Amino acid sequence: MKLRVFVTLKPGVLDPQGRAVMNSLHALGFGSVEQVRQGKYLEIDLEGALSGEELSLQADEMCRKLLANTVIENYRFELAE
Amino acid sequence: MKLRVFVTLKPGVLDPQGRAVMNSLHALGFGSVEQVRQGKYLEIDLEGALSGEELSLQADEMCRKLLANTVIENYRFELAE
Amino acid sequence: MSEPQITPELVREHGLTEEDYQRLLAILGREPNYTELGIFSVMWSEHCCYKSSKNSLKRLPTTGACVLQGPGENAGVVDIGDGLAAIFKMESHNHPSYIEPYQGAATGVGGILRDIFTMGARPIASLNSLRFGEPDHPRTAYLVQGVVAGIGGYGNCMGVPTVGGEVQFHPCYNGNILVNAFNLGIVKTSRIFLGTASGEGNPVIYVGSRTGRDGIHGATMASDEFSEETEDKRPTVQVGDPFTEKLLLEACLELMKTDYVVGIQDMGAAGLTCSTLEMAGRAGSGIELNLDLVPRREEGMTPYELMLSESQERMLLVSHKGTEDKVLEIFHKWDLQAVVVGTVTGDGRLKVLDQGRVVADLPVNPLSEEAPVCDRLEERPADLAGIQQLDIEALPEVTDLEGALTRLLASPNIAEKRWVWEQYDHSVRGNTLVLPGSDAAVIRVKGTDKALAMAVDCNSRYCHLDPVTGGKIAVAESARNVACSGGRPLAVTDCLNFGNPEKPEVMWYFRRAMDGLSEACRVLDTPVIGGNVSFYNETQGQGIYPTPTIGMVGLLEHADCRMDQWFKTEGDVVLLLGRNSDEVGGSEFLSLLHGRECGLPPSIDLEQEKRLHGLLLEAATAKLLASAHDTSDGGLGVALAESSFGQHGMGCRIDLASGGLRHDLLLFAETQSRVVVSCTRENLEAFLQLATAASVPASAIGSVAHGVFSVQVDGEPALECDLDRLRQVWREGFASAVFGDGKN
Amino acid sequence: MDMKKPRFGVVIFPGSNCDHDAYHAVKHVMGCDAEFVWHRETSLDGFDCVVLPGGFSYGDYLRSGAVARFSPIMAAVERHAAAGGLLIGICNGFQILLEAGLLPGALLRNSSVKFVCREVGVRVENNRTPFSCVCDAGEVMRVPVAHNEGSYFIDPEGLERLKANGQVVFRYCPLDDLTPGEANPNGALDDIAGICNEAGNVLGMMPHPERVCEPDFAGGQGRRVFDSIVAWLGRNGNGRGDITMSGQD
Ligand SMILES: Nc1ncnc2c1ncn2[C@@H]1O[C@H](COP(=O)(O)OP(=O)(O)O)[C@@H](O)[C@H]1O
Numbered sequence A, B: 001m002k003l004r005v006f007v008t009l010k011p012g013v014l015d016p017q018g019r020a021v022m023n024s025l026h027a028l029g030f031g032s033v034e035q036v037r038q039g040k041y042l043e044i045d046l047e048g049a050l051s052g053e054e055l056s057l058q059a060d061e062m063c064r065k066l067l068a069n070t071v072i073e074n075y076r077f078e079l080a081e
Numbered sequence C: 001m002s003e004p005q006i007t008p009e010l011v012r013e014h015g016l017t018e019e020d021y022q023r024l025l026a027i028l029g030r031e032p033n034y035t036e037l038g039i040f041s042v043m044w045s046e047h048c049c050y051k052s053s054k055n056s057l058k059r060l061p062t063t064g065a066c067v068l069q070g071p072g073e074n075a076g077v078v079d080i081g082d083g084l085a086a087i088f089k090m091e092s093h094n095h096p097s098y099i100e101p102y103q104g105a106a107t108g109v110g111g112i113l114r115d116i117f118t119m120g121a122r123p124i125a126s127l128n129s130l131r132f133g134e135p136d137h138p139r140t141a142y143l144v145q146g147v148v149a150g151i152g153g154y155g156n157c158m159g160v161p162t163v164g165g166e167v168q169f170h171p172c173y174n175g176n177i178l179v180n181a182f183n184l185g186i187v188k189t190s191r192i193f194l195g196t197a198s199g200e201g202n203p204v205i206y207v208g209s210r211t212g213r214d215g216i217h218g219a220t221m222a223s224d225e226f227s228e229e230t231e232d233k234r235p236t237v238q239v240g241d242p243f244t245e246k247l248l249l250e251a252c253l254e255l256m257k258t259d260y261v262v263g264i265q266d267m268g269a270a271g272l273t274c275s276t277l278e279m280a281g282r283a284g285s286g287i288e289l290n291l292d293l294v295p296r297r298e299e300g301m302t303p304y305e306l307m308l309s310e311s312q313e314r315m316l317l318v319s320h321k322g323t324e325d326k327v328l329e330i331f332h333k334w335d336l337q338a339v340v341v342g343t344v345t346g347d348g349r350l351k352v353l354d355q356g357r358v359v360a361d362l363p364v365n366p367l368s369e370e371a372p373v374c375d376r377l378e379e380r381p382a383d384l385a386g387i388q389q390l391d392i393e394a395l396p397e398v399t400d401l402e403g404a405l406t407r408l409l410a411s412p413n414i415a416e417k418r419w420v421w422e423q424y425d426h427s428v429r430g431n432t433l434v435l436p437g438s439d440a441a442v443i444r445v446k447g448t449d450k451a452l453a454m455a456v457d458c459n460s461r462y463c464h465l466d467p468v469t470g471g472k473i474a475v476a477e478s479a480r481n482v483a484c485s486g487g488r489p490l491a492v493t494d495c496l497n498f499g500n501p502e503k504p505e506v507m508w509y510f511r512r513a514m515d516g517l518s519e520a521c522r523v524l525d526t527p528v529i530g531g532n533v534s535f536y537n538e539t540q541g542q543g544i545y546p547t548p549t550i551g552m553v554g555l556l557e558h559a560d561c562r563m564d565q566w567f568k569t570e571g572d573v574v575l576l577l578g579r580n581s582d583e584v585g586g587s588e589f590l591s592l593l594h595g596r597e598c599g600l601p602p603s604i605d606l607e608q609e610k611r612l613h614g615l616l617l618e619a620a621t622a623k624l625l626a627s628a629h630d631t632s633d634g635g636l637g638v639a640l641a642e643s644s645f646g647q648h649g650m651g652c653r654i655d656l657a658s659g660g661l662r663h664d665l666l667l668f669a670e671t672q673s674r675v676v677v678s679c680t681r682e683n684l685e686a687f688l689q690l691a692t693a694a695s696v697p698a699s700a701i702g703s704v705a706h707g708v709f710s711v712q713v714d715g716e717p718a719l720e721c722d723l724d725r726l727r728q729v730w731r732e733g734f735a736s737a738v739f740g741d742g743k744n
Numbered sequence D: 001m002d003m004k005k006p007r008f009g010v011v012i013f014p015g016s017n018c019d020h021d022a023y024h025a026v027k028h029v030m031g032c033d034a035e036f037v038w039h040r041e042t043s044l045d046g047f048d049c050v051v052l053p054g055g056f057s058y059g060d061y062l063r064s065g066a067v068a069r070f071s072p073i074m075a076a077v078e079r080h081a082a083a084g085g086l087l088i089g090i091c092n093g094f095q096i097l098l099e100a101g102l103l104p105g106a107l108l109r110n111s112s113v114k115f116v117c118r119e120v121g122v123r124v125e126n127n128r129t130p131f132s133c134v135c136d137a138g139e140v141m142r143v144p145v146a147h148n149e150g151s152y153f154i155d156p157e158g159l160e161r162l163k164a165n166g167q168v169v170f171r172y173c174p175l176d177d178l179t180p181g182e183a184n185p186n187g188a189l190d191d192i193a194g195i196c197n198e199a200g201n202v203l204g205m206m207p208h209p210e211r212v213c214e215p216d217f218a219g220g221q222g223r224r225v226f227d228s229i230v231a232w233l234g235r236n237g238n239g240r241g242d243i244t245m246s247g248q249d
């Protein structure tokens, strides 16, 4: 199984990296860029025979415990074969 | 328009972050984790009236020029309303 | 697994000439297999065997009273008293940093740190010497950002302060930047470890990161010119893992408190190949290596790949038989991989096994001893005589001296480098007595009264115009920076960055620069204890200027006798040591204000230089001086301004005697062996006596004044500047030249 | 009064690199007892003050402090804090305390998106804590920062609570006209450089006082923090005296 996790900063939390990327894109001539938010993307290979429901619970636990800091970040994940 | 960009390390390129996350997940009892690769995820808001084809070209250019370091990274993107 | 046939093409692709190959056949007594060919190829690459430079390097002075270990080991060692030694070295990571600036620079730092701690020393200070192309070249900003972030990223994580360095910009580096990393560590003289594999039957242990397909052919890549095809070699770029290296550092130092270790060496270029061959070579022993036991990061790796991989953060060590379990335990405590992968043998051969098969079986000594040495042709560049011409009289006089000073201070070569060194943790370990920004960094040696001063320097424009003089000045200036901080220059490490040695002009430059370095090191009594040669710094046939960078280390017996370059107290007397002249050839002034790079660089009298250092040291020891700053790029005018930019807000009021010199030349010529010092009125007499005794010309030229920058010549106003504005120009020059206004 | 020397425990996580500096400051400069504690240990019994030092625990991979907070020693750190023992996290140590929930808020990437190492002004906002009790209110110390992720963040209600409880112990402030760079080196909310918990016995700060405890280093003003700890421990007989956090910020 493949678990894909997306971690993003919560709205309202400053994102200096995103801003720096936006400025660079503007400098490169990509004027249509209005906002950039930078987050993390994790690809996790899982083995084992957990069912969909249990797997989801486990993935959620990984995110809450470690992968995201819920004080400042939101997370979202996808499970795929 | 929303542009979502996923940047990942090329296969074979060392990913010390991914390894550290994996070790930590193991220590937390998530023994089923076999591999972790950490990448970047960017959400970019675009304004303007470019068509699908042109937009794709532009997005691709952004990735090549700035968002991904193609020496060691691969990228992939999605465009959505 | 089918391996490529050995064909003439394959041999050539491995960078071996027909002659090299015949030599290889003679050593082996048979055809090599693919793995063996790979091993020969990396061992006989320029990078590993110094075939073009060996003969010239032999001429460098490498011994001296303080030298405990000269070139040949991972790094050189000097005695600093109190039972302690300083281990230091500088190394280049130019090509990788051009391809991937962050990772290239980061792994450069990682490599030099391993060279230091592999000998048992704890790294306590790093320096870096950087060369980029023109500030407005399209790639420069990207490269500057990446290289600086990479050096910081690795060093900061390691907890080793980066305390100084230099950054220069010149079009000759547009396609070939230079990233030279220096590190210094401290060790007890009784606990120095060498890279030797002695004692038949002793276990050979692999520690650190797993082996992946990183940088295969990196060692040969460093010996190739860049070309369009280099693009394809890109995946050879390696990613650094400073966290693992930090664990490796702590584990190694913990291990080195025990008596288990026989020898230890890091795996740098050509990883397992180089480390096994060199360790066995030094001991006159052999090694049997079982590749099945080598930890791997990827599946299906061939013996060729395993032997040639340059994966970072790995070490090889030999321990006493029977202690291996205890050794492994220490590494495991630090969450590190550690495995016995072989045994020391007595047959003088490197034998490599893979799945029960012998995949390489080579005699150790002949491989290095009979490595090819090239007697490269040399030829004086035909156009040199032309560019050495400069009619100083005919040079239009610059009358707007304030404008000239402002432009010089804003030039990214002279402007403050704060943008760079604020990205480096320069105060971790709590020893940094003189922070970046002054002539040399001064680092206290904990547990003693002592401190070490260190600086890196090279003026490649001088070397381009006259390599002998340029070489001498690189040594003299770095030593002068150390002396200005109160240190007695002890010893040198070098990083010799040149173009393609197969070009006779490059070789001509190289040998002349060596002559200059050798003579200066001999006269100043600062032996070369290690370093590195980087050839092939060329892109599409365009080579860099010769850039023999010098890293100088000096000792302060008493840390509280240190000096820095900043004026301190209103009313202190400002003095100039040395004599002025109109030697404006090769200067920053000539380049910036006249757009010309020509003439001969300033001349240098090494004996005079040595007396100057002696005087500075005496004065520092007697605590007579409040500040000392040498004049270098930008000459006397810039030196006076720089001394006025300290935290105290103290500028100066100066009246110079022109001695008949044109005012622009008086202020901006880069005449050597000059230092601007300041002292209290009470100390003036005593200091002048010392100067007279040392036969160093010293003249009082003015006094320290708060918030003022005013220079008269022969009583007439020459520079009346707003100190705050000057300082601001100098502060902002770097970022605005490289990133444009407002950005970054 | 108990004249026993205060005992400091300096925790070493894999990747800690200011551990030696903290140890040097408390042991060799302050003359206190100090011991290193490896992160796999499970007890902190007998320590009057525990230091989580700076560095790059676990390489700062994922997020600073995210992995270290799960180290075995952290259970003992939590017990030590809950029992009222003094606990100070510096730089990476601060990040670990936040990740572990022992202090509120989070640290974001510096607004410059660059690592920053520079001397900054650190103003004492609350001098009634064990970490600032010998300082004058409003006193400014010259202390270096050195970090990538030091921009303190907390939601508006959280910020109000911090202020109301006097939990903002240190703020960045200008030094003098000649020291370049903005007073606030990282974009921290409300210029916050250091905070404590409600009880006042747990402090986290980004600046590195341990690097500048001797006069040769930036004037040695970092020592004020350790002088405070020692004075406070002395006053309370190394016991777990009550901390009065009262008073508005
Ligand atoms: N790359 C760098 N890294 C750290 N410090 C640097 C770097 N470049 C310059 N510096 C610091 O800036 C100051 C001025 O450098 P430089 O102009 O090269 O001095 P000098 O002319 O005396 O050799 C020195 O203290 C130097 O250490």
Ligand SMILES: [Mg+2]
Binding pocket: C439, C481, C629, C630, C632
């Ligand atoms: Mg200098």
